[in-house]
Amino acid sequence: MSYQSSRSESRSLSPVHVVASHDIQTLPDADAVPDQGSLTGTSVSRTTSSRRSSSRSVSRTRSYYHNEPHNGGKIYVKYILQSTIPGGADRVAVSALTSNYQDALRDAIAVLGWYMPQLTVDNSILRVREYRNIMNNTEWVWADISPQYWSPLIVHKDEIGIFLKERTSTVCESEFIHGNIVLTYGRSHLGETLWTKVPKDNILYMKRPTKYEEANMLVLQCFAHHWKVFQNALKDFNDGKKRFIYYCFPAKPGQRESMHNRETWVSMPEEAYRNPDIWRSFVPRAGAALGVMLQ
Secondary structure, eight states: OOOOOTTSOOSOOOSEEEEEGGGSOOOOOTTOOOOOTTTTTOSOEEEEOTTSOTTOOOOSTHHHHTTSOOBTTBOEEEEEEOOSSTTOOOEEEEEEOOSSHHHHHHHHHHHHTTTOTTOOTTTEEEEEEEEEEETTEEEEEEEEOOGGGHHHHOOTTOEEEEEEOOOOOOOOGGGOOOOEEEEEEEEEETTEEEEOOOOTTSOOEEEOOSSHHHHHHHHHHHHHHTTTTTHHHHHHTTOTTOOEEEEEOOOOTTOOOOTTOOSOOEEOOHHHHHOHHHHHHHSOOTTSEEEEEEO
């Protein structure tokens, strides 16, 4: 995507303006930022830059714009929400440059959150688009931003991407330990959470799932097979608007996870539902209990 020079804009920008990436016009400028139409949905791209001298170093987005006059005296940045559909258009918001990271994050969510409602201040992160010139090829990446250095790092016309936080994968499928775990269903009753008890003569085993989708399938099979134990779960499941949320039961200090432990529980992180590698690092070990609720 190429951006129109502020010297040629005839209209003044509102504090926040949202466009699709294909709506931004192209300038016949030898020093323009590489066309991002081909970059949609990617994190790294290369574009041949034959009109640039190989001796010219491009290390930051600001290298293109630093000496360019401001748009009518307004200092602004572009917030970008990448399309999750191959070939789809990114969403771009133009907003005033804030003095700190948290205000910038709130601004980005306030506008672009309409397209991705699950974005929140707690589960989102901002990254700046970084450019560098390698052998006459311009390459860009999304770089994390240290919140405390927002003010000295981010300048006029920088491109800021907003993303859901995700941990680095920790357990690949080949390293996953297979086995059985004990399923327990939790539901709210008179202000407290009650978990299904483990019958002494019929332990509610199911295969240790490798990802969220497999867990959902195995849970439904376990509900159907042990329908007398999971009657409440089957009644609650009739509400098609709810989804399964999973919980682990941490062991007390000095003890191992146990199928009988129901005193404390923690929910699995949201990114585990999207990333199988992260799921595998959080799912309880074989022989322990996995809690499930409908939410």
